Amino acid sequence: MAPPLEHRERERIPGTGTTRRSLLAGVAAAGVLGAAGCSRVATASTENGGDLLDRLKAAGVVRLGIAGEIPFGYIDRDGDLTGEAPELARVVFERLGVGRVQPVPTEFGSLIPGLNSRQFDVAAAGMYITPERCEQVLFADPDYQMLDSFIVRKGNPKGLHGYQDVVGKKARFATGTGYAEIQYAVDAGYEESDILIVPDQVAGLNAVEAGRVDVFAGTALTTREVVRKSAKAEATEPFKPLVDGEPHVDGGAFAFRLTETRLRDAFNAELRKMKRSGELLRVLKPFGFTEAEMTGLTAKELCGGGVGGSTS
Structure with missing residues (x-):
């Protein structure tokens, strides 16, 4: 969910640009629902941590900004909202x-602008927490962490x-x-101009299987899911990429407007x-999380x- 090539990000400019990964399934249905969910939410009080939680309780519904991205938040083939975040x-x-959730589909790069312009109440799209984004929205603690992994040919012939390794072996x-x-x-x-940019992990798998590239890089979750039925490719063991020379782990979370500290804290x-109870893993496990x-x-x-990242 890091350009102008900043670290740890899924789009070119924080808060703008294209989706972090492809929309995949549910795009058509998301477009239909998006038309019904594009009105703005009411103006809230910004004093004493905000009153959004009280208003959501009164309304009985919370509007979730989603990005149509499997497995984080998407509309399934039956037109139902699902994914780890929803x-x-x-x-x-x-x-x-608050008894009901309502999806407001948008592009991933529009989540922060949409949240701050009150088109929905919460961004629920597995958004990575980055220092740049933390200046724009208020994050809950991450509900998952994520390492990277490669899609390679069976047996990982280039090691x-x-x-x-990609740079050293000129893959x-x-x-x-x-x-x-x-x-x-x-x-x-690696020279950025030499990177083949494809729409999503499915296209990446196809490129590896066809021999057009030696390796496709993505998250550990998406790579292991996409290669399950492949006879020609496999996913490597997850690893931590280096950021400023140090191993780094990304974390994804719900995002709130900066004024809504009461809701974030609750x-x-x-x-x-x-x-603590292990319930979080039980909720996320059906979407490939381990x-x-x-x-x-x-x-x-x-x-x-x-x-x-401030706390009350």
Whole structure:
């Protein structure tokens, strides 16, 4: 969910640009629902941590900004809202006294502008927490962490296990539109102009299977899911990319407007309970998440002390 090639980001400019990964299934249905959900939410009080939580309880519904991205938040083939973020939202908001969630589909790059212009109440799209974004929105603590992985030919004939291997072995490299993996490869010394940019992980798999590239880089979750039925390709073991020379782990979270600290804090309190009990993994597991994606990271850590990582 890092250009102008900033680190840890899925689009060219924070808050703008194309989707972090492809829309995949559900785009057509999302467009239909988007037309019905494009009106703005009412102006809220910004004093004392905001009153959005009270207004959501009174209305009985929370409007979720989603990006039509599997497995994070999307409309399925039956026209139903699903994904790790919407399913988690259903559980948390019900416990906060809000019984219904309503999707507002948009492009990933429009989530922050849409949130701040009140087109929806919460961004629920598995958005990565970055210092740049933390200046624009208020993040909950991450509900998952994510490592990188490669799609390679069966047997990994070139022995590619990290971006340094890609550079050292002069492998033909591909990744997705706006993926953070672009910057990770460039940081390792790969020429950006030599990177093959494809729409999504499915196109990346096809490129590897066809021999057009040696490797496609994506998240560990998406690579392992997309190669399940492939007879020609496999996913490498997950690894931490280097950021400023240090191993880095990304974390994805719900985003709120900067004024809504009460809602963010209430959300975090329920999220922590679910982490401690193991319920969070049970909710996310149907979407391909494993114990390896569970995290104790905080928004404050990933924000680097930025506004969006502040706690009450």
